[in-house]
Amino acid sequence: MSRDVIFDIYDDPGVLLAASVDRSGWPEAVAPRGVVQPRSVEGVRAVLAWANQTRTAIVPRGAGSGLAGGAVGVADAVVLDLSGLDRIISIDPNEQLARVEAGVITADLDAAAGAHGLMYAPDPGSVGISTIGGNVATNAGGLRGAKYGVTRDHVLALDVVLADGTLIHTGRDTIKGVTGYDLVGLFTGSEGTLGVVVGATLRLLPRPARTATASAFFDNIELAARGITAITRSGARPAVLEIMDGATLAAIDALEGTDLRSRGGALLIAQTDGFGAEEELDVVTAALDGAASRIEIAVDQADADRLLFARRRALPALEAIGRPLIEDIAVPRSRLAEAVRRIGMIAAEEGVRIFVFGHAGDGNLHPIIVTEHAPAGAPVPSPAQAAADRIFALALELGGTITAEHGVGRLKRAWAARELGPEVLSLQRSIRAVLDPRGILNPGSSL
Numbered sequence: 001m002s003r004d005v006i007f008d009i010y011d012d013p014g015v016l017l018a019a020s021v022d023r024s025g026w027p028e029a030v031a032p033r034g035v036v037q038p039r040s041v042e043g044v045r046a047v048l049a050w051a052n053q054t055r056t057a058i059v060p061r062g063a064g065s066g067l068a069g070g071a072v073g074v075a076d077a078v079v080l081d082l083s084g085l086d087r088i089i090s091i092d093p094n095e096q097l098a099r100v101e102a103g104v105i106t107a108d109l110d111a112a113a114g115a116h117g118l119m120y121a122p123d124p125g126s127v128g129i130s131t132i133g134g135n136v137a138t139n140a141g142g143l144r145g146a147k148y149g150v151t152r153d154h155v156l157a158l159d160v161v162l163a164d165g166t167l168i169h170t171g172r173d174t175i176k177g178v179t180g181y182d183l184v185g186l187f188t189g190s191e192g193t194l195g196v197v198v199g200a201t202l203r204l205l206p207r208p209a210r211t212a213t214a215s216a217f218f219d220n221i222e223l224a225a226r227g228i229t230a231i232t233r234s235g236a237r238p239a240v241l242e243i244m245d246g247a248t249l250a251a252i253d254a255l256e257g258t259d260l261r262s263r264g265g266a267l268l269i270a271q272t273d274g275f276g277a278e279e280e281l282d283v284v285t286a287a288l289d290g291a292a293s294r295i296e297i298a299v300d301q302a303d304a305d306r307l308l309f310a311r312r313r314a315l316p317a318l319e320a321i322g323r324p325l326i327e328d329i330a331v332p333r334s335r336l337a338e339a340v341r342r343i344g345m346i347a348a349e350e351g352v353r354i355f356v357f358g359h360a361g362d363g364n365l366h367p368i369i370v371t372e373h374a375p376a377g378a379p380v381p382s383p384a385q386a387a388a389d390r391i392f393a394l395a396l397e398l399g400g401t402i403t404a405e406h407g408v409g410r411l412k413r414a415w416a417a418r419e420l421g422p423e424v425l426s427l428q429r430s431i432r433a434v435l436d437p438r439g440i441l442n443p444g445s446s447l
């Protein structure tokens with residue numbers, strides 16, 4: 001391998017096909033022109049400088065685990081695969097921060113932090129496959145979001161290559177600091193449309209001394225959703241507060257050989273952490289007393305890990321049944337029960353199967369419309385699309401959002417425009433034009 005090579009170029013049909021889809025499965029599969037994998041930041045800069053000069057569309061891509069059609073190659077575009085920039089540069093236990101390259105796998109960073117008694121809190125269900133760059137670009141949430149928030153809450157500084165190849169470092173390596181506009185916040189969640197993230201300084205937190213975990217089963221998901229409000233009002237603040245309906249439990253059982261569905265018609269998983277974890281979990285379970293049909297406390301860490309692993313298998317379990325159209329709404333937490341009841345009505349009226357799970361402690365629901373297996377790139381069947389449109393409308397009616405964490409991508413552009421309104425949309429497009437005047441960064445995706 002020559003030391004002068006700063007990126008590798010692939011045009012093998014198999015590689016191009018793989019880069020034309022993400023885990024959403026829905027956007028039309030169109031092979032990109034090529035896939036370029038930089039070996040260094042200099043490689044990223046060279047590719048962008050060339051692309052800007054030649055007006056070549058660039059689609060940044062981490063692991064391709066996205067669920068909004070954001071990282072999919074389109075005709076004539078070059079997919080910029082950042083997975084090769086995978087170094088954890090440093091973990092600083094004194095400052096409680098990490099410096100990483102964009103292609104680091106999220107779980108690898110958390111494990112490396114763990115060796116110092118620290119944790120990287122954001123943990124999307126895809127934590128074992130997604131990259132930090134992808135997490136930053138989508139402002140990913142995760143299971144621990146109920147207490148620890150989303151990726152943006154943990155990014156202190158970013159290294160970003162701009163559309164013309166200029167490398168900037170924005171933000172700072174201190175916990176506080178307000179000099180200038182918050183460009184870190186702007187790039188976080190920008191879905192590869194404002195610049196390419198090549199590195200990040202991330203906040204780490206002390207790894208909780210203890211965790212305590214409960215599974216609360218309910219007769220139906222509406223009751224479980226009411227339980228979220230009861231927990232919120234109880235004063236407890238679980239780190240994890242996940243909801244799953246009975247159909248999702250049955251799908252997980254089928255994939256994993258568990259017996260969750262036989263224990264109830266819906267499940268809330270609550271995990272508290274820190275020095276008073278057990279005491280706080282008592283407050284959570286007391287809040288559910290009478291409403292839950294059954295409450296089980298995890299006997300040990302392995303028991304808790306099995307439960308959370310089952311939750312992480314929700315999406316793969318539905319992928320095994322058919323083709324999922326994955327939605328990602330958030331509503332005010334006090335309206336979760338109304339949301340799940342009306343999603344049930346939408347399913348019945350449109351004649352589609354909708355499975356519901358999500359990070360309900362954040363008000364975030366993933367209603368998943370599962371259709372028959374179909375070849376990649378096949379259009380969304382119209383009843384499923386009609387149901388999805390009604391779910392988006394419901395989220396907005398209830399004062400929520402059409403995407404809580406997956407992003408807009410190519411799949412949710414029309415509804416994002418509707419949520420934002422013409423003035424905000426126009427302002428956001430002006431910002432995009434300043435940072436990418438030639439429109440080379442992920443065209444056709446996001447706003």
Ligand SMILES: Cc1cc2nc3c(=O)[nH]c(=O)nc-3n(C[C@H](O)[C@H](O)[C@H](O)COP(=O)(O)OP(=O)(O)OC[C@H]3O[C@@H](n4cnc5c(N)ncnc54)[C@H](O)[C@@H]3O)c2cc1C
Pocket residue numbers: 022023059060061062063064065066067069070071082102123124125126129130131132133134135136137138139140141142143191192193195196197198312315316405406409442445
């Ligand atoms: C089983 C499963 C569970 C999931 N659970 C969650 C969850 O709990 N919470 C959640 O938020 N998401 C979840 N996701 C979705 C997905 O994993 C996240 O959106 C993740 O952040 C994407 O990371 P990635 O590296 O795969 O990015 P990709 O899918 O490759 O890209 C996603 C977007 O980011 C852009 N991008 C990627 N890397 C860069 C970069 N370095 N610079 C600029 N732009 C970039 C792409 O252009 C694209 O728009 C889940 C997905 C799966 C398959």
